[in-house]
Amino acid sequence: MNLSESSVRSSDSPALQCDVSQLKIGFIGAGNMAFGIAQGIIASGKVPPSNITISAPSMNNLPRFQERGVSITHANDEVVDRSRLVFLAVKPHLVPKVLNGISGNVTQEHIIVSMAAGITLETLEELLPAGTRVIRIMPNLPCMLLEGALLLACGSCAGQEEETLLKALLGPCGLVEAGPEHWIDAHVGLSGSGVAFVYVFAEALADGAVKMGMPSALARRIAAQTILGAGVLLRDSGKFPAELKAEVCTPGGTTIHGIHALEKGGFRAATMGAVEAATERARELGKK
Numbered sequence: 001m002n003l004s005e006s007s008v009r010s011s012d013s014p015a016l017q018c019d020v021s022q023l024k025i026g027f028i029g030a031g032n033m034a035f036g037i038a039q040g041i042i043a044s045g046k047v048p049p050s051n052i053t054i055s056a057p058s059m060n061n062l063p064r065f066q067e068r069g070v071s072i073t074h075a076n077d078e079v080v081d082r083s084r085l086v087f088l089a090v091k092p093h094l095v096p097k098v099l100n101g102i103s104g105n106v107t108q109e110h111i112i113v114s115m116a117a118g119i120t121l122e123t124l125e126e127l128l129p130a131g132t133r134v135i136r137i138m139p140n141l142p143c144m145l146l147e148g149a150l151l152l153a154c155g156s157c158a159g160q161e162e163e164t165l166l167k168a169l170l171g172p173c174g175l176v177e178a179g180p181e182h183w184i185d186a187h188v189g190l191s192g193s194g195v196a197f198v199y200v201f202a203e204a205l206a207d208g209a210v211k212m213g214m215p216s217a218l219a220r221r222i223a224a225q226t227i228l229g230a231g232v233l234l235r236d237s238g239k240f241p242a243e244l245k246a247e248v249c250t251p252g253g254t255t256i257h258g259i260h261a262l263e264k265g266g267f268r269a270a271t272m273g274a275v276e277a278a279t280e281r282a283r284e285l286g287k288k
């Protein structure tokens with residue numbers, strides 16, 4: 001069965017016994033992550049926006065979905081009733097309350113996909129009816145521009161077909177990888193939170209240029225383009241970061257002097273520590 005032809009079928013998975021173009025998709029929570037993922041699904045062209053329903057308590061975020069042809073509601077249970085694949089896109093502390101509110105509407109037909117940092121598959125499965133197919137995904141903010149990095153992990157009742165379906169749907173959001181659940185917390189540190197670490201670096205890079213006399217707006221634009229170009233080259237060249245770094249470092253030149261300053265400031269240790277701290281915090285959030 002060729003997914004690129006928008007068709008995923010299975011003999012024993014009810015939610016997959018349909019053409020993906022007919023799949024009804026729901027979002028509970030309408031913030032940035034829901035927006036990024038919905039954009040990716042719509043961009044894939046596999047699912048029409050009219051097949052998507054989204055809920056949030058206020059109208060703060062819903063209009064941008066409505067403008068794209070997505071159905072909106074304030075009732076989470078309506079999303080569940082109208083959808084077979086439901087993304088849970090609320091903040092982690094709200095997950096138990098939201099799942100308590102919808103679990104009576106969840107059937108074996110549904111696939112529930114949580115993006116809440118730290119909330120484990122075990123907790124999700126406990127809060128939902130026995131046998132519910134549950135998947136965790138961890139996106140990051142650039143999903144909004146279809147340049148995200150997502151990692152997914154399947155619960156005890158979900159498997160290869162659900163994974164294949166999600167990879168096909170979410171492909172346009174960016175890089176989509178699957179792995180065991182214990183990688184998810186590390187992915188939060190590396191990528192979910194890592195995006196903000198890069199922004200701190202961007203700010204510092206620009207501030208350095210301001211210190212050296214450059215106007216700050218220009219310094220910010222150049223910092224952003226520098227990080228973008230370096231990232232694309234790293235992603236597309238297939239080279240290790242160390243190889244690319246060596247290509248920039250002229251012996252006795254400017255870059256190696258700058259790198260020495262970074263090393264004296266503990267840049268690598270600080271960066272590794274940031275990933276570790278964010279990962280540990282995600283693990284902590286997951287403790288009951």
Ligand SMILES: NC(=O)C1=CN([C@@H]2O[C@H](COP(=O)(O)OP(=O)(O)OC[C@H]3O[C@@H](n4cnc5c(N)ncnc54)[C@H](OP(=O)(O)O)[C@@H]3O)[C@@H](O)[C@H]2O)C=CC1
Nearest residue numbers: 029030031032033056057058061089090091092116117192
């Ligand atoms: N932000 C990030 O970079 C990343 C976030 N995540 C995870 O994604 C999830 C969503 O984060 P994010 O999009 O940033 O959050 P936002 O704060 O942007 O959005 C949260 C949404 O949840 C809605 N909401 C609040 N209460 C309820 C409720 N009871 N029922 C239904 N919807 C409700 C809010 O409604 P309203 O519109 O009315 O305010 C809002 O639309 C979190 O669990 C987070 O851990 C994962 C990776 C990266």
Ligand SMILES: O=C(O)[C@@H]1CCC=N1
Nearest residue numbers: 117188191192193194
């Ligand atoms: O800071 C947070 O908790 C969320 C999860 C990853 C990015 N933002």
